[in-house]
Amino acid sequence: MTGPGSTLRPAQTPLINYIPPSGSGKTHEIHRCSMRHPNPSSQNQPRQLQSVPVLQSVSIMTTTNSAPNYALGSTDAEHERLIRQAALLAPFTERFFRSAGIGPGQRVLDLGSGVGDVAMLAAKLVGPSGEVVGVERDPRSIARAGARVADAGLPNVTFTQSDVSQISSSKPFDAVVGRFILMFLSDPLAVLRSLTPLVRPGGVVAFHELSWAPFLLLAARLPLWFAATSLIHETFRRSGANTEMGFALYQIFQQAGLSPPTMSLEMPLGNDPEFVRWVPDVLASLLPQARQFNLPLEPLGDLNTLRERLQAEVAASNSVVTWMAMVGAWSRKPATHT
Ligand SMILES: C[S@@+](CC[C@H](N)C(=O)[O-])C[C@H]1O[C@@H](n2cnc3c(N)ncnc32)[C@H](O)[C@@H]1O
Numbered sequence: 001m002t003g004p005g006s007t008l009r010p011a012q013t014p015l016i017n018y019i020p021p022s023g024s025g026k027t028h029e030i031h032r033c034s035m036r037h038p039n040p041s042s043q044n045q046p047r048q049l050q051s052v053p054v055l056q057s058v059s060i061m062t063t064t065n066s067a068p069n070y071a072l073g074s075t076d077a078e079h080e081r082l083i084r085q086a087a088l089l090a091p092f093t094e095r096f097f098r099s100a101g102i103g104p105g106q107r108v109l110d111l112g113s114g115v116g117d118v119a120m121l122a123a124k125l126v127g128p129s130g131e132v133v134g135v136e137r138d139p140r141s142i143a144r145a146g147a148r149v150a151d152a153g154l155p156n157v158t159f160t161q162s163d164v165s166q167i168s169s170s171k172p173f174d175a176v177v178g179r180f181i182l183m184f185l186s187d188p189l190a191v192l193r194s195l196t197p198l199v200r201p202g203g204v205v206a207f208h209e210l211s212w213a214p215f216l217l218l219a220a221r222l223p224l225w226f227a228a229t230s231l232i233h234e235t236f237r238r239s240g241a242n243t244e245m246g247f248a249l250y251q252i253f254q255q256a257g258l259s260p261p262t263m264s265l266e267m268p269l270g271n272d273p274e275f276v277r278w279v280p281d282v283l284a285s286l287l288p289q290a291r292q293f294n295l296p297l298e299p300l301g302d303l304n305t306l307r308e309r310l311q312a313e314v315a316a317s318n319s320v321v322t323w324m325a326m327v328g329a330w331s332r333k334p335a336t337h338t
Contacts, residue, residue: 069239069240069289070138070184070239071235071236071239071241071285071286071289072282072285072286073285073288073289074138074140074141075285077284077285078285079114079115079140079141079144081278081281081282081284081285082114082115082117083115083117084274084277084278084281085278085281086117086118086121088268088274088275088278088323089179089268089323089326090117090121092208092266092268092326093118093121093179093208094121094124094125096206096208096264096328096330097121097122097125097177097206098125099262099264099328099330100175100177100204100206100262100328100330101175101204101330101332102122102125102126102175102177102204102206103125103126104125104126104127104129104130105126105127105129105130106125106126106130106131106174106175107126107130107131107132107133107171107172107173107174107175108122108126108130108131108132108133108173108174108175108176108177109132109133109135109167109169109173109175109176109177109195109198109199110122110132110133110134110135110177110178111135111164111176111177111178111181111182111191111195112135112136112137112164112178112179112180112181112184113134113135113136113141113142113145113159114136114141114145115141115144115145115148116134116144116145116146116148116149116157116159118134118177118178118179119132119134119145119149119157119159120132120148120149120152120154120157122175122177123149123154123156123157126156128156130156131156131157131158132156132157132158133158133159133160133169133173134157134158134159134160135159135160135162135164135167136159136160136161136162137161137162137163137164138161139161142159142160142161145159146159164178164181164185164191164195165185165187165190165191165194167194167195167198168198169198172198172199172200172203173198173199173200173203174199174200174203174204175199175203175204175205175206176195176196176198176199176203176204176205176206177204177205177206177207178207178208179207179208179209180208180209180210181207182207182209182242182245182249182252183209183210183241183242183243183245184240184241186240188242188245188248188252189252189255189256192205192252192253192255192256192258193255193256193257196256196257196258196333199333200333201333201334201335201336202332202333202335203332203333204330204331204332204333205253205256205258205261205330205331205332205333206328206329206330206331207249207328207329207330208326208327208328209245209246209248209249209326209327209329210243210244210245210246210324210325210326210327211243211244211245211246211247211265211324211325211327212233212236212243212244212324212325213244213325214265214267214322214325215229215267215322215323215324215325216229216230216233218267218321218322219321219322221317222313222314222317222321223313224300224301224309224310224313225279225310225313225314225321227299227300228279228280228283228300228306228310229279231283231286231290231295231297231299231300232279232282232283232286234290234293234295235286235289235290235293235295236286238289238293238295239289239293245327246265246325246326246327246329247327249261249263249327249329250263250329253329253331257333257334258331258332258333258334259331259332259334260331261329261330261331262329262330262331263327263328263329264327264328265325265326265327265328266325266326266328267322267323267324267325267326268322268323268326269320269321269322269323270320270321270323271314271315271317271319271320271321273311275321275323276307276310276311276314276321277307277311278323279310280306280307280310283300283303283306287303
């Protein structure tokens, strides 16, 4: 493995700003919110949504720039889930990167590479004359990513094992990119500030992050789907992840000295079993954390049959469900930026 060296960066407090609804949490409730029900039959009825017990705000100081728990873990099953997810999202991320100007011959830095899908997608865009350096903290993920690029015959993709807050490079990058990484950092602004000096003047900064708010609103019309997705959301939230990182990008880019980013929001829709599968898949990876937080699993029934029951609920709706809202933000580094 090769890649940039290290300099330690400080960490701060994660943003926790959304109190989710939950289907039927039975334990004590410390928050209620009122929202319009998206079901057309009750469109004008403000609905009191029950909440599972939640912290209204969390303040965590760490000595690295990471939320205290990376909730998804690094099991083989989670790696396979990331690969399936990447296949679904590839057209969205590719279109986003192309619109941001990622192209042939460029040198690209990919943050939080996981098992390598975004780095390999970037490699397709930069071609053999370009280069991609992926940064990933988890040794198991990086081993899998390395094996996959070797299998794919991509010698111009390398990975380095590092926290994203500890990157330095003597050679500038044409672009720094990442997908679903800033949401897991306790101080994404500090990381962005530490990385912009590594990008050449006029180079690109482009991130794909999430917004859960529209997803949860649209999920609310299917009870089991909503119970499962609310539990996923709450587990992420309690682990310190920022589930509204997508919209935060607008300010963070500017605070890091970049111009206001060009932004987009896309929500894949579907109803076939492979599409619906992402919810039980994510839940399976999150279960140890959900149990650690004592979140109620009873509303989901038998977890062994959850996947089939979710598929049946979606099929019976004769409609489609959404994936999470992906927010893309990209900007160019000003020529005068230091
Ligand atoms: C949700 S996965 C996304 C992987 C990949 N970007 C993709 O879209 O397929 C987030 C990855 O970021 C890594 N990660 C989280 N915090 C990190 C940190 N502070 N430094 C480096 N990697 C980190 C995790 O280990 C995980 O592999």
